Amino acid sequence: FFHNFKSEEIVVKKWDKQKETFSDEVASDEEAVTFELRLNLKNIDSTLGPYPFENYRSWYALTDFINGQTVERLNPLKGKISAQAELVSMETCLMENEELNATVGCSNSVDREHPVRTRFVDQQGLPIMKIRDGYEIRFLAIPQLN
Known part of the structure; x- marks a missing residue:
């Protein structure tokens, strides 16, 4: 902190x-x-x-x-910093965002209503991860010199 x-x-x-x-x-x-x-x-x-x-x-x-x-x-907005970034998968971000989840209509569980689990992967097949909102250090962008 x-x-x-x-x-x-x-x-x-x-x-x-x-x-x-x-x-x-x-x-x-x-x-x-x-x-x-x-x-x-x-x-x-x-x-x-x-x-x-x-x-x-x-x-x-x-x-x-x-x-x-x-x-x-x-x-960070959540006030906490750790040695390792608080990473979450894109699926987790989608599941935690109820408004977006309802719009897209995907599910993290497989059942009759949701026969396919949504997955976001890169070209190597690895899960796409991002820093959980509110846990990133808010650095300023370095201005470009022209």
Whole structure:
């Protein structure tokens, strides 16, 4: 997740063991204070960071180019980022979009009403995958120089 920290701000996220991801539930201020006291922030290892310590100076210098607006613009609509993109097949996209599904009239299950299962494959016969809506990082397009 992206977060633009303000001075002395602490963010406490709850871990969902079932889903193996952060919960959407926000920790209360009381839980955050308890966490802060337990952790004793002054003793946190200074090498903690989302980058190798040997690159610290470069990363630190680059942070001057990021502000709250940049963080908000890049943040996926669902607010979650993972090392592996949240990919879904075109069939799944179609099945999850009830309005489009009703228009096209396809089904993910085979029965008398739907004797053929809809499949989208590329030239090699592999399923066509796309990033699930709302989970993509929202980069800007790089303008073309003419």
